[in-house]
């Protein structure tokens with residue numbers, strides 16, 4: 001990590017110095033080197049793009065030295081490892097930079113029901129991708145374009161992320177003549193679900209996108225899932241613009257949303273627009289950068305009319321413009337200098353500062369509008385082009401396995417060898433569809449590429465661009481873009497690269513399932529279809545897992561919540577015509593030990609012929625954190641050979657999968673083997689593995705084991721008059737209430753609740769709040785289950801085991 005940070009720092013400096021911008025850069029460099037060093041220390045850090053220090057301009061500005069460039073390009077194609085990424089970038093054709101400048105890969109993410117799909121529908125309409133607007137749960141029963149699954153349309157929720165692309169013609173006034181110029185941007189867009197149960201969809205989208213639009217509800221502001229999405233954006237260093245939607249709703253207050261971003265998300269935010277009218281009088285916005293009123297008119301808001309700022313809000317707009325400049329001065333040196341010189345920065349300077357600060361993850365510009373009322377969506381599209389990075393401005397690293405996993409910078413230029421990441425798999429009528437983000441090089445139909453994980457070479461038979469559930473065949477896809485391919489066998493998160501390039505990229509974060517239930521087809525004749533569905537769902541969704549319980553022989557599905565699993569049960573019925581029987585939802589408990597326990601275990605069996613012999617000596621103890629389990633060997637003098645110690649490690653790992661108390665996974669346990677004995681003829685790997693497993697079981701049981709249960713961060717929002725009822729509901733469940741925020745009409749309560757106590761909570765909340773309460777639940781951490789529950793669980797497990805043994 002440190003090496004990467006230093007390399008990045010060096011490359012920024014070198015690039016800037018080479019560019020003849022030494023002085024300007026040295027100043028800016030100081031403010032960027034700090035975050036990089038923070039990165040080296042494992043703290044949150046902005047993604048360092050080539051845009052910083054003005055680097056993004058230099059490919060276009062550089063003299064294009066034809067001979068040298070041709071030679072470097074030749075090397076880049078045939079032996080890229082011989083060149084630094086910098087050298088590659090430095091020698092590329094300015095046309096590449098110009099192409100990338102007009103590409104944006106963005107995601108739309110937000111709390112449930114904030115209007116992501118509704119806003120995306122407008123984006124598709126205004127960019128000419130669809131001819132008519134259809135609403136989520138609209139009266140025409142058609143449904144929004146991006147919610148293509150029947151279940152999504154019926155339930156009015158997004159379940160799977162959907163990708164699309166569009167071209168946006170941005171109209172820019174020329175800074176000198178004031179004349180309108182048109183620029184065409186190509187936008188690849190992914191609409192993501194809001195429910196936490198489908199969080200993997202957000203996770204994988206953000207892994208591959210360069211920027212995001214964070215949508216907030218104008219009435220509710222920052223909500224529980226906004227915080228989750230913010231965390232995911234930070235995880236992948238994704239810059240974002242914010243869009244306060246639903247400005248037409250009663251109680252709309254964009255300033256509350258902006259305060260929420262500043263205070264709850266701890267991200268500097270300021271409005272770049274102020275509303276003209278509010279609630280049902282919402283008419284448009286004032287663009288604070290240019291001080292122009294912008295109205296969306298025509299039947300669907302497709303006509304944008306600009307006018308002077310209305311007199312009654314001129315002063316207010318001036319005040320908010322000052323606030324914008326003040327906030328920018330805190331995060332951008334150029335604006336800080338203008339501020340110190342008591343000079344008002346020009347619109348161009350403000351725009352450039354917003355772009356720099358957004359890309360370096362220090363700031364988010366806030367826009368506002370109403371997707372449903374067709375108001376002010378186009379300025380949001382302009383902001384995507386103005387403030388979010390193009391693919392060349394984002395640093396993407398791969399690990400070069402041929403050079404001891406050394407990090408290499410991928411550059412989104414077509415002329416480099418292809419590298420892409422498969423981030424999503426989906427079964428379609430034509431076979432498996434694999435979504436790929438192309439980081440470098442072109443992906444061409446018929447090309448042979450290598451899967452970095454398996455080493456298998458695959459031919460790309462068909463490439464498509466996705467438009468929700470429709471597709472458009474293409475012959476090739478350029479660097480920095482997103483596409484889908486058919487007929488490629490791989491797993492989600494696999495890297496593909498051209499020829500002998502040994503690059504692999506890190507995959508996305510996959511949260512562990514917290515809930516499971518037993519499942520079987522009602523009729524045995526449906527078993528083949530049932531198995532087919534199970535393997536498909538597992539391939540597509542890494543948070544959906546299936547296993548067969550060793551003891552009961554039942555199939556168990558695990559996932560992120562009741563909704564998540566119920567959607568798969570429903571899909572099984574609709575898409576595979578399999579009716580299933582499910583058991584009660586089960587919590588994914590964990591087991592741990594709390595005491596240090598020494599062991600000395602001898603496995604010795606003599607049954608004629610070769611026997612079994614293994615002796616393992618050491619101790620087990622808690623690691624102190626409820627995280628990964630650790631196996632260590634500290635054998636001195638070779639009493640156990642390396643080969644047998646490896647078998648011990650395997651025995652330990654196997655024991656951790658099925659804990660001795662309930663058969664659930666073990667957490668936070670360490671095993672040290674420091675001595676033992678081996679028999680010349682009777683010892684074997686199997687004997688050592690078995691001996692370790694026996695030693696584990698005994699030591700764990702003596703080590704005051706504990707059952708751990710998942711605690712869920714639960715956020716409940718309801719009208720104030722129901723607060724008493726709801727607190728009562730939570731008390732009954734032994735929840736710990738961490739925070740209550742009381743607003744004028746509604747309160748927001750945050751609590752840690754045991755998942756075990758939350759089954760059926762939604763119907764009780766509905767009853768306790770006349771259907772007006774809402775809640776979200778997200779895994780927080782594992783904690784010891786109450787002693788009584790532990791006893792009951794262990795007794796139940798023992799009883800089931802004995803009954804099975806009797807059979």
Ligand SMILES: Nc1nc2c(ncn2[C@@H]2O[C@H](COP(=O)(O)OP(=O)(O)OP(=O)(O)O)[C@@H](O)[C@H]2O)c(=O)[nH]1
Pocket residue numbers: 110111112113114115116117118119135136137156157158159192193194195245246247248249369370371372373
């Ligand atoms: N009043 C008002 N309602 C809106 C606006 N935008 C969306 N809605 C409504 O809010 C509800 C949710 O909209 P969606 O677009 O499905 O929200 P989403 O964020 O995509 O939902 P999930 O993906 O399921 O989290 C729908 O009933 C929309 O009609 C808006 O600007 N104003």
